[in-house]
Structure formats: C-alpha cells, structure tokens
Amino acid sequence: MKLTARLAACALALAGAATAHAHNVWLMPSSTVLSKAEWITVDAAVSNDLFFFNHVPLRLDGLVVTGPDGAEVKPENLHTGKLRSVFDLNLTKPGTYRLAVINGGLFANYKDKATGQPKRWRGTAENFAKEVPADAQELRVTQSAGRVETFVTVGKPTPIKPSAQGLELIPVTQPADLVKGEKATFAFHIDGKPAADLEVVLVHGGTRYRDSVGEIKTKTDAKGEFTVTWPTAGMYWIDADAKDDKTSLPQAKERRLSYVGTVEVLP
Structure with missing residues (x-):
C-alpha cells in the first residue's frame, strides 16, 4: 500500500489529534534490543496511564515497518481488541527497525x-x-499529520533514514544505546528540515504508580537538536507538536503536526 493510501486509511484512526493527545498514545515492543534474529510482539494503545491498556486500542491502518535496508517488513497476526491492538514481527536482518503508525487527514x-x-x-x-x-x-x-513510532535493533545498530515528511524524530544517539545517567541527543525535523525552538516532553513509564507525571521538558536548538540525561532506566514516551501553513489543500490554512515515540533506557 502506498504512503498516500495509508494516510487516507488512517485519517480516522486516532479520532483526530485532540483525542490522541487528551490521552497517551503509544507503541510498546516486547523487546527493543536483540542480540540475534527473533520474533517480537508489539502492543498499540491510547491510554489514561502510560503503557497500560485502560482506554481504547490504537488502530493499525497506517502501520509501516521499515527494515535496516529500507525495505518494508510485513507485520503478522494483527489484531485489534477492546483495549489494545497487537502485531508480531519476524526480525530476520541485523540493524535498526523503524515501527510507525502514520496518520493524517x-x-x-x-x-x-x-x-x-x-x-x-x-x-x-x-x-x-x-x-x-x-x-x-x-x-x-485544518490539515493534520502525525507519527507514532518506536525502534527495535537486532545486533549492531544502523542509521535511521528520514522520510522527510511531517514531524519526525532523527536519532543522533542510537536508540539501542540509551543508558541511565548518560546523555542522549536527538533532532526533530519538519519535512526534512531542522525544527528549531520546538518544545519536547519526555515522560518515564509507570505514571499509574506516581503522584506526579514527572515530565522532562526541553526545547530544540537551531539545528533542531535536544539533549537529555536519563534519570532512570525504563521505557520513555517522547512527545512534540508543531503548526505551520504548509498545507497540501488550498482551503486548509493550517497544518497541525504531531509526534509520539517510545524508547527504552537500559540500566
């Protein structure tokens, strides 16, 4: 299926950006770092608490899995239930995979x-x-374009090739090399160009068991980059939003861009 078709099919997947950001939308792989070729399972949901299934499933109409060589990887055993969606991936090649649900409308x-x-x-x-x-x-x-994604690496990490479409995260530090107490650098691009002065929010999982969300807030610099020192190990949620007037339909005067990513920080 072509990307334009996926965007069309996924226009209603999140019921709009407002619904997605009123709750936490995310992808959660069973493993993010593998030493050899293996199967993984990925959960997808829109929840009240990070990484818990307690609201509605994330629809998988716009799911795109890109392998280390840039080729598309076919997900298997797709299922959408009452509280979550799920799919399996057979990761046969070494390198870094990009798993994304792309939505627009x-x-x-x-x-x-x-x-x-x-x-x-x-x-x-x-x-x-x-x-x-x-x-x-x-x-x-108003036009909308969003990306919900995560990364999985088999063996040695490989660079993530940008799509140059919408708002996307460009890992400067490899997602497989995130470690508690160490600095990591990422960049945000909009249509392939650095997104400067963009507010970024990071949240450690397990919000269900905390009195406060404990957000880490930062902003991108002139190169679209931001750096974070991970306070603890675990799964983290990364969120950013932007607006501009670069619409593809003349009647639309505003474009709303959203990004949500899940990364794992090791001890």
Missing part, C-alpha cells in the same frame, strides 16, 4: 448555507470536494 467546520446550522467534517483530501458543499459558509479547514 482534514478537519472542517462550516455553516450549512440553507439552514445556517454548524457542521463538522473529518476525512481525506480525496473526499473533501465530494463531501463538503462548495457553497459552505464560514469554512475553516
């Missing part, structure tokens, strides 16, 4: 010309002209 608010009643619409660029009246009054259209 359009959101419109307008008034019906005949009745004056307010209307809301959500869908794809392909369906916009067919489903939104050409004479819609007070039309406001």
Whole structure:
C-alpha cells in the first residue's frame, strides 16, 4: 500500500489529534534490543496511564515497518481488541527497525448555507470536494499529520533514514544505546528540515504508580537538536507538536503536526 493510501486509511484512526493527545498514545515492543534474529510482539494503545491498556486500542491502518535496508517488513497476526491492538514481527536482518503508525487527514467546520446550522467534517483530501458543499459558509479547514513510532535493533545498530515528511524524530544517539545517567541527543525535523525552538516532553513509564507525571521538558536548538540525561532506566514516551501553513489543500490554512515515540533506557 502506498504512503498516500495509508494516510487516507488512517485519517480516522486516532479520532483526530485532540483525542490522541487528551490521552497517551503509544507503541510498546516486547523487546527493543536483540542480540540475534527473533520474533517480537508489539502492543498499540491510547491510554489514561502510560503503557497500560485502560482506554481504547490504537488502530493499525497506517502501520509501516521499515527494515535496516529500507525495505518494508510485513507485520503478522494483527489484531485489534477492546483495549489494545497487537502485531508480531519476524526480525530476520541485523540493524535498526523503524515501527510507525502514520496518520493524517482534514478537519472542517462550516455553516450549512440553507439552514445556517454548524457542521463538522473529518476525512481525506480525496473526499473533501465530494463531501463538503462548495457553497459552505464560514469554512475553516485544518490539515493534520502525525507519527507514532518506536525502534527495535537486532545486533549492531544502523542509521535511521528520514522520510522527510511531517514531524519526525532523527536519532543522533542510537536508540539501542540509551543508558541511565548518560546523555542522549536527538533532532526533530519538519519535512526534512531542522525544527528549531520546538518544545519536547519526555515522560518515564509507570505514571499509574506516581503522584506526579514527572515530565522532562526541553526545547530544540537551531539545528533542531535536544539533549537529555536519563534519570532512570525504563521505557520513555517522547512527545512534540508543531503548526505551520504548509498545507497540501488550498482551503486548509493550517497544518497541525504531531509526534509520539517510545524508547527504552537500559540500566
């Protein structure tokens, strides 16, 4: 399936950016670092607490798994239940894999010309002209593009090739080399260019058992980079959002970009 088709299919997967960010959306692999070729299982959910299944599943329509050689890896045994989705991966080649759910779509608010009643619409660029009246009054259209991802490495890590589409994380420090008490550097890019002065939030898992979320907040520099020293080992959630006017539909005046990643920090 082509990327544009995946974006269209996943336009409703998260029920919009507002729903995704009102809760915690994430991918959780059973292992992030493997010494040899093995199977892994990945959970996907939108939850009230980080890495717990207690809200709704994350739909897998926009799932893209990219192998170390840039080729697509086919997930197996996909299933979506009441609280989570799950899939298996057979990781046969050494290197770093990128697992991502890519979503995108359009959101419109307008008034019906005949009745004056307010209307809301959500869908794809392909369906916009067919489903939104050409004479819609007070039309406001917003485009969205999001990425939810994680990384898994078999043997020696390999570089992550950017897609140069939307907001994405570029690991400067390899995801397989994250260690408690050590510094790690990442960069954020928007459409392949450094995203400067972007606010980044990192949260250690296990929020269910803490009185406070314990967010780590930082900002990217002129090169789009930020550095974090990991206070403790475990799974971490990385979140960033951006807005611009680089839409692909003339009627859309704003583009909302979102990114969520899961990384593991070792002891």
